[in-house]
Amino acid sequence: MTVLPSTQIVIGPNASMTARAACILMAAASSASLSIAALFAIRGFWPVLPFAGLELAALAAAIWVSLRRNRYQEVIRFDAQMLHIECGVRGHGVHLRIDWPRSSTRVMCEPPTRLNDPIQLQLVNAGCAIQLAACLTDEDKLKLATRLRELIHPGWISAPSTSSRVVSADFNI
Amino acid sequence: MRWIKTTNHKDLGTLYLWFSFAMFFVGGLMSLVIRAELFQPGLQFIDPEFYNQMITLHALVMIFGGVMPAFVGLANWMVPMMIGCSDLALPRVNNWGFWILPFAFAMLLSTLFLPGGGPAGGWTLYPPLVLQGGASFPLTIFAIHMLGISSITGAINIVVTIMNMRAPGMTLLKMPLFVWTWLITAYLLIAVMPVLAGAVTMLLTDKYFGTSFFNAAGGGDPVMFEHIFWFFGHPEVYIMILPAFGIISTIIPTFARKQLFGYSSMVYATASIAFLSFIVWAHHMFTVGIPLAGELFFMFSTMLIAVPTGVKVFNWLATMWRGSMTFETPMLFAIGFVFLFTIGGFSGIMLALAPVDFQYHNSYFVVAHFHYVLVPGAIFSIIGGIYYWIPKWTGVMYNETLGKWHFWLSAIFINITFFPQHFVGLAGMPRRIPDYAVQFTDFNQISTIGAFLYFIAQFLMVYNFLRCALFRKGMAPAKAVVWEGAHGLEWTVPSPAPYHTFEDPPHVGDDETAHAH
Numbered sequence: 001m002t003v004l005p006s007t008q009i010v011i012g013p014n015a016s017m018t019a020r021a022a023c024i025l026m027a028a029a030s031s032a033s034l035s036i037a038a039l040f041a042i043r044g045f046w047p048v049l050p051f052a053g054l055e056l057a058a059l060a061a062a063i064w065v066s067l068r069r070n071r072y073q074e075v076i077r078f079d080a081q082m083l084h085i086e087c088g089v090r091g092h093g094v095h096l097r098i099d100w101p102r103s104s105t106r107v108m109c110e111p112p113t114r115l116n117d118p119i120q121l122q123l124v125n126a127g128c129a130i131q132l133a134a135c136l137t138d139e140d141k142l143k144l145a146t147r148l149r150e151l152i153h154p155g156w157i158s159a160p161s162t163s164s165r166v167v168s169a170d171f172n173i
Numbered sequence: 174m175r176w177i178k179t180t181n182h183k184d185l186g187t188l189y190l191w192f193s194f195a196m197f198f199v200g201g202l203m204s205l206v207i208r209a210e211l212f213q214p215g216l217q218f219i220d221p222e223f224y225n226q227m228i229t230l231h232a233l234v235m236i237f238g239g240v241m242p243a244f245v246g247l248a249n250w251m252v253p254m255m256i257g258c259s260d261l262a263l264p265r266v267n268n269w270g271f272w273i274l275p276f277a278f279a280m281l282l283s284t285l286f287l288p289g290g291g292p293a294g295g296w297t298l299y300p301p302l303v304l305q306g307g308a309s310f311p312l313t314i315f316a317i318h319m320l321g322i323s324s325i326t327g328a329i330n331i332v333v334t335i336m337n338m339r340a341p342g343m344t345l346l347k348m349p350l351f352v353w354t355w356l357i358t359a360y361l362l363i364a365v366m367p368v369l370a371g372a373v374t375m376l377l378t379d380k381y382f383g384t385s386f387f388n389a390a391g392g393g394d395p396v397m398f399e400h401i402f403w404f405f406g407h408p409e410v411y412i413m414i415l416p417a418f419g420i421i422s423t424i425i426p427t428f429a430r431k432q433l434f435g436y437s438s439m440v441y442a443t444a445s446i447a448f449l450s451f452i453v454w455a456h457h458m459f460t461v462g463i464p465l466a467g468e469l470f471f472m473f474s475t476m477l478i479a480v481p482t483g484v485k486v487f488n489w490l491a492t493m494w495r496g497s498m499t500f501e502t503p504m505l506f507a508i509g510f511v512f513l514f515t516i517g518g519f520s521g522i523m524l525a526l527a528p529v530d531f532q533y534h535n536s537y538f539v540v541a542h543f544h545y546v547l548v549p550g551a552i553f554s555i556i557g558g559i560y561y562w563i564p565k566w567t568g569v570m571y572n573e574t575l576g577k578w579h580f581w582l583s584a585i586f587i588n589i590t591f592f593p594q595h596f597v598g599l600a601g602m603p604r605r606i607p608d609y610a611v612q613f614t615d616f617n618q619i620s621t622i623g624a625f626l627y628f629i630a631q632f633l634m635v636y637n638f639l640r641c642a643l644f645r646k647g648m649a650p651a652k653a654v655v656w657e658g659a660h661g662l663e664w665t666v667p668s669p670a671p672y673h674t675f676e677d678p679p680h681v682g683d684d685e686t687a688h689a690h
């Protein structure tokens with residue numbers, strides 16, 4: 001049996017907005033909204049101002065939540081016998097850790113029961129299932145499923161290719 | 174239950190579109206009530222109070238219940254697919270944003286059954302007239318607040334999604350134009366919805382809490398309401414047309430089998446239109462008595478909008494120039510849009526001329542103008558967009574023959590409805606009045622007949638879409654790339670997404686083919 005170097009897949013949302021871009025966006029939105037509201041307030045029509053403030057707060061909250069979700073990651077590490085799954089928010093430690101034998105783990109790419117539901121990608125082992133890659137598009141989930149099947153594939157059937165490369169847009173191996 | 178709780182962008186897009194169709198139906202019935210009354214001079218069917226309620230509710234329902242939710246629905250469906258992400262940034266907020274709408278409209282429409290009936294001051298809600306409304310007044314304001322919250326949550330969600338969730342490599346200047354126009358639209362919404370909320374709140378406090386923001390007797394200024402309202406209102410009309418530009422810019426290149434001509438100029442034109450929309454508001458108020466310098470400023474700034482709009486129209490024409498064009502239903506609606514929206518644009522330039530607006534103001538010419546940009550403008554783009562994408566959404570093809578019939582009947586009847594209104598308007602028929610001088614009878618009868626026929630013709634579309642959406646059993650599946658000229662991420666997944674199970678492990682040596690998925 002060949003000994004395989006370990007391979008790692010990292011799945012996470014693609015963050016196309018940096019914190020800097022978020023600040024610029026917030027600054028642009030607030031300067032416009034607040035100057036409009038201030039102009040009205042100066043002329044005595046101040047009730048525009050609290051609504052503008054509330055709304056900017058909502059925008060800031062939305063940006064903050066979205067940036068925080070950028071840091072969510074699922075890491076799947078393969079070695080000769082086992083695969084190790086770790087899920088968590090970067091900087092906040094791992095909140096879920098699973099170690100399964102490769103030979104008994106299966107990739108399930110559940111067909112959606114309804115036309116427009118997203119595809120569900122799961123790893124299943126001895127009756128336990130974990131859903132992965134919810135942040136990926138269906139297309140990327142299919143690609144990832146294919147890749148996972150190659151890697152999980154018991155080592156005695158064929159040696160999986162373990163070269164490090166980018167399989168698709170949203171996840172890296 | 175799953176429809177109530179769903180956070181899936183496709184489900185919510187579908188819900189938004191169904192809801193907007195229901196509202197188009199309600200608003201359309203109201204317009205038929207109005208047109209029936211205007212079939213003859215004198216009062217036939219309804220009394221003037223009810224007429225006023227009908228025009229007010231027709232406008233509110235069409236704008237906030239029909240056009241805006243339809244565009245949000247299309248954004249829900251297409252923005253994630255076009256930028257390559259799995260859902261909107263805040264799926265649960267998306268769900269709340271939708272479910273506010275049915276409640277808001279239930280409340281707004283229930284005012285019709287109150288003593289004194291529904292709101293009757295026109296959709297512009299000018300005080301002091303609007304303050305004379307009965308029990309419907311506070312409910313209307315409350316409904317408008319709810320609609321505002323819904324629009325804002327939608328706008329925030331779309332902005333954050335587009336900014337943060339684009340696929341790698343999808344730089345801003347590679348985004349499809351529909352995404353661009355929606356990004357700018359969402360920004361407009363964020364900028365002006367607080368203004369509307371503030372304005373209607375001040376109406377409420379003027380009526381119930383003794384403030385005098387707009388009450389001249391208490392030192393307030395009713396004309397300032399008009400300024401504030403139109404500071405919201407003009408960007409609002411662009412909120413209803415920029416996404417339409419995005420849809421047309423998506424459809425035309427597909428059926429001309431050429432790339433969109435002048436992509437970046439399209440983006441800059443959209444941004445300039447959005448910017449200009451903030452400095453033109455008083456063109457709605459030329460006759461109210463603003464200083465001469467103001468008349469001139471707002472006249473010229475308004476006419477300036479014709480420049481970026483012209484850029485867009487010429488870019489569409491240049492895209493079609495020497496393309497190998499075919500004329501499937503979405504393309505017909507897009508070309509109909511380019512022609513008929515431009516007619517509305519021209520009458521808009523006429524209205525922008527301050528001196529002549531003294532004649533046109535408050536006449537049926539205005540009604541003709543804004544219906545040209547709203548119906549064959551905004552609505553044609555929505556319909557065209559649905560014909561274009563419905564094979565993608567449902568996996569089956571609509572009936573092309575019926576679609577073509579639907580286009581031609583709609584295009585003909587819409588002109589029969591609204592073209593004569595230019596003439597009666599120029600001849601002096603005022604808007605918002607249920608009676609008119611006998612010499613306007615002929616044109617009004619033509620207009621009413623056109624409106625009824627237009628309404629009936631829409632059932633071709635209803636049948637066509639219902640078949641795809643609900644009764645598609647036995648229909649032939651659509652091809653993965655439905656339109657051979659189509660590009661973009663949304664077409665890369667077969668329609669609808671396939672059911673893959675991967676039961677068998679890939680075989681030795683099969684690795685390469687497996688990768689190619």
Ligand code: HEM
Nearest residue numbers: 204207208228232235236240295296297547604605606624
């Ligand atoms: C074929 C469809 C439509 C017909 C036949 C129609 C007909 C009418 C009529 C007869 C009026 C009243 C004019 C008056 O007496 O002053 C009116 C007003 C109005 N309509 Fe439409 N309409 C249609 C579609 C739409 C759509 C799609 C929108 C908006 C998205 C819209 C927005 C308005 C507005 C804003 C007013 C002005 C209300 C006011 O004066 O406060 N209409 N329409």
Ligand SMILES: [Cu+2]
Nearest residue numbers: 407454456457
């Ligand atoms: Cu305007």
